[in-house]
Amino acid sequence: xxxxxxxxxxxxxxxxxxxxxxxxxxxxxxxxxxxxxxxxxxxxxxxxxxxxxxxxxxxxxxxxxxxxxxxxxxxxxxxxxxxxxxxxxxxxxxxxxxxxxxxxxxxxxxxxxxxxxxxxxxxxxxxxxxxxxxxxxxxxxxxxxxxxxxxxxxxxxxxxxxxxxxxxxxxxxxxxxxxxxxxxxxxxxxxxxxxxxxxxxxxxxxxxxxxxxxxxxxxxxxxxxxxxxxxxxxxxxxxxxxxxxxxxxxxxxxxxxxxxxxxxxxxxxxxxxxxx
Amino acid sequence: xxxxxxxxxxxxxxxxxxxxxxxxxxxxxxxxxxxxxxxxxxxxxxxxxxxxxxxxxxxxxxxxxxxxxxxxxxxxxxxxxxxxxxxxxxxxxxxxxxxxxxxxxxxxxxxxxxxxxxxxxxxxxxxxxxxxxxxxxxxxxxxxxxxxxxxxxxxxxxxxxxxxxxxxxxxxxxxxxxxxxxxxxxxxxxxxxxxxxxxxxxxxxxxxxxxxxxxxxxxxxxxxxxxxxxxxxxxxxxxxxxxxxxxxxxxxxxxxxxxxxxxxxxxxxxxxxxxxxxxxxxxxxxxxxxxxxxxxxxxxxxxxxxxxxxxxxxxxxxxxxxxxxxxxxxxxxxxxxxxxxxxxxxxxxxxxxxxxxxxxxxxx
Numbered sequence: 050x051x052x053x054x055x056x057x058x059x060x061x062x063x064x065x066x067x068x069x070x071x072x073x074x075x076x077x078x079x080x081x082x083x084x085x086x087x088x089x090x091x092x093x094x095x096x097x098x099x100x101x102x103x104x105x106x107x108x109x110x111x112x113x114x115x116x117x118x119x120x121x122x123x124x125x126x127x128x129x130x131x132x133x134x135x136x137x138x139x140x141x142x143x144x145x146x147x148x149x150x151x152x153x154x155x156x157x158x159x160x161x162x163x164x165x166x167x168x169x170x171x172x173x174x175x176x177x178x179x180x181x182x183x184x185x186x187x188x189x190x191x192x193x194x195x196x197x198x199x200x201x202x203x204x205x206x207x208x209x210x211x212x213x214x215x216x217x218x219x220x221x222x223x224x225x226x227x228x229x230x231x232x233x234x235x236x237x238x239x240x241x242x243x244x245x246x247x248x249x250x251x252x253x254x255x256x257x258x259x260x261x262x263x264x265x266x267x268x269x270x271x272x273x274x275x276x277x278x279x280x281x282x283x284x285x286x287x288x289x290x291x292x293x294x295x296x297x298x299x300x301x302x303x304x305x306x307x308x309x310x311x312x313x314x315x316x317x318x319x320x321x322x323x324x325x
Numbered sequence: 326x327x328x329x330x331x332x333x334x335x336x337x338x339x340x341x342x343x344x345x346x347x348x349x350x351x352x353x354x355x356x357x358x359x360x361x362x363x364x365x366x367x368x369x370x371x372x373x374x375x376x377x378x379x380x381x382x383x384x385x386x387x388x389x390x391x392x393x394x395x396x397x398x399x400x401x402x403x404x405x406x407x408x409x410x411x412x413x414x415x416x417x418x419x420x421x422x423x424x425x426x427x428x429x430x431x432x433x434x435x436x437x438x439x440x441x442x443x444x445x446x447x448x449x450x451x452x453x454x455x456x457x458x459x460x461x462x463x464x465x466x467x468x469x470x471x472x473x474x475x476x477x478x479x480x481x482x483x484x485x486x487x488x489x490x491x492x493x494x495x496x497x498x499x500x501x502x503x504x505x506x507x508x509x510x511x512x513x514x515x516x517x518x519x520x521x522x523x524x525x526x527x528x529x530x531x532x533x534x535x536x537x538x539x540x541x542x543x544x545x546x547x548x549x550x551x552x553x554x555x556x557x558x559x560x561x562x563x564x565x566x567x568x569x570x571x572x573x574x575x576x577x578x579x580x581x582x583x584x585x586x587x588x589x590x591x592x593x594x595x596x597x598x599x600x601x602x603x604x605x606x607x608x609x610x611x612x613x614x615x616x617x618x619x620x621x622x623x624x625x626x627x628x629x630x631x632x633x634x635x636x637x638x639x640x641x642x643x644x645x646x647x648x649x650x651x652x653x654x655x656x657x658x659x660x661x662x663x664x665x666x667x668x669x670x671x672x673x674x675x676x677x678x679x680x681x682x683x684x685x686x687x688x689x
Contacts, residue, residue: 219377220410224424224471225398238414 105290209243334383358526
């Protein structure tokens with residue numbers, strides 16, 4: 050009894066330290082974002098600084114294209130995630146359920162693309178998007194992001210489909226469904242945990258991406274927020290207040306999406322379908 | 326209700342010949358049990374009938390319609406899977422009504438049929454539960470319910486009881502039998518359990534290595550197995566096989582095994598003269614070895630030593646050593662036999678099975 054109490058205290062202590070370590074930078078950024086302009090570079094460690102103000106936030110929205118950047122990022126990120134999940138869910142199904150020429154090699158090629166560092170792909174990606182005349186467009190960005198995130202999603206989903214017994218689709222087919230209907234009505238609803246993981250991965254990858262965006266987008270109005278925030282970094286002066294305010298705002302969509310999808314991330318949905 | 330017919334059906338997986346020239350007819354309303362050891366091709370045969378597997382050669386008919394190229398959804402069959410295959414994200418009611426909803430049945434009809442099936446299977450109180458909230462037996466009932474609501478032409482069962490414990494299996498066996506009596510629909514049932522086959526089937530098909538070894542009523546299969554495989558596969562304890570030479574002595578036929586002489590009356594082996602001096606295999610079921618002194622054929626009794634006695638509750642298995650390398654099993658209800666004692670026994674001549682050692686086929 051006593052031993053378990055000590056264990057519990059130690060465990061909690063460890064968790065508290067972990068929470069402090071992970072949230073401290075976020076808190077510091079928040080406190081920088083509400084500092085008045087003259088105290089931006091102060092060494093004061095208080096969370097709510099003296100003369101706290103939301104002026105940086107107001108300036109960010111008024112003096113920059115911040116809303117447009119967020120909008121651009123959202124369009125690109127959501128499209129990438131949705132296209133990624135839709136394409137990956139059907140591609141992964143073929144890899145999981147059918148035997149066809151080049152299946153194994155195809156899977157390895159997909160895996161191989163994940164081993165190539167992103168930097169190496171920038172030039173070919175740029176050339177490809179340029180040839181397609183899609184430089185500085187949403188579509189160009191969406192294609193560039195989907196290309197790099199699809200393989201991972203396919204692998205995740207393929208692995209998950211493999212765990213769903215084939216007999217479920219067979220039962221549906223005997224019940225009167227064709228294969229597409231069985232996939233849509235039986236397999237997809239059962240795959241929500243894997244689908245949400247693929248969606249989240251695509252979302253965070255596209256939301257936080259900088260390098261590819263830097264190459265493909267040149268007009269400040271079509272920037273994503275990652276490029277936009279760097280706009281605030283001037284040659285002689287960096288507007289740290291606005292920078293911090295922007296950083297705080299851009300965490301909100303990711304936070305919301307994680308909170309919302311956490312309920313889909315439960316595994317074990319297939320429990321009880323077949324003997325196990 | 327419908328007839329099922331397999332004509333010269335062959336199935337090859339890669340280099341493996343899984344089904345070799347299967348010809349089988351299941352009559353209207355018949356309960357056909359396909360039984361055999363694992364890997365004999367019985368499940369493949371069922372899956373071919375369901376349309377879940379293509380045939381390499383041959384034709385399959387359901388209700389006199391060639392179904393080779395008809396997808397499973399249009400074959401008007403219902404199947405109960407070994408692992409139940411219930412849709413985990415649907416309630417019992419949704420699971421059972423899935424096929425009817427797919428076919429756009431009116432809501433009242435769906436409700437009526439689901440309730441009917443639930444009534445028969447006594448699962449009315451489970452209709453709103455999810456599969457994961459059910460026990461193994463309940464899940465199996467739901468899987469059967471899902472098949473019943475369809476009113477299919479043919480029911481297919483793929484080892485439906487193999488995942489249940491012994492007691493539940495017995496209960497469900499009776500339930501399925503009752504269901505067949507009530508619905509009178511053609512049923513094709515695959516199992517590796519010969520007791521299930523014997524108790525359920527109005528027709529049994531014994532398969533091995535992709536070939537039908539024998540088909541017939543349970544009694545035919547039990548009483549007149551056509552080869553050594555069927556003889557050894559059906560019946561517990563397993564049939565005893567004694568290899569020996571046929572000799573004729575004073576107009577009487579005997580099988581000589583080591584120094585033991587087994588009398589074989591001519592009525593149970595009419596072709597005895599053809600095999601004079603040749604080796605044959607004598608098959609005798611443990612139940613057909615007479616140990617009761619009052620019933621024994623004293624003139625031709627054989628004496629041997631009891632090796633082990635195994636008590637099984639209502640009866641005993643007595644293992645008798647008839648030669649250095651051969652022990653046979655007999656069953657008795659008298660409970661007066663002790664191990665390591667000398668006893669006498671004779672055979673029930675009406676139930677003697679004689680096989681050719683080369684072809685392994687029955688010759689009497």
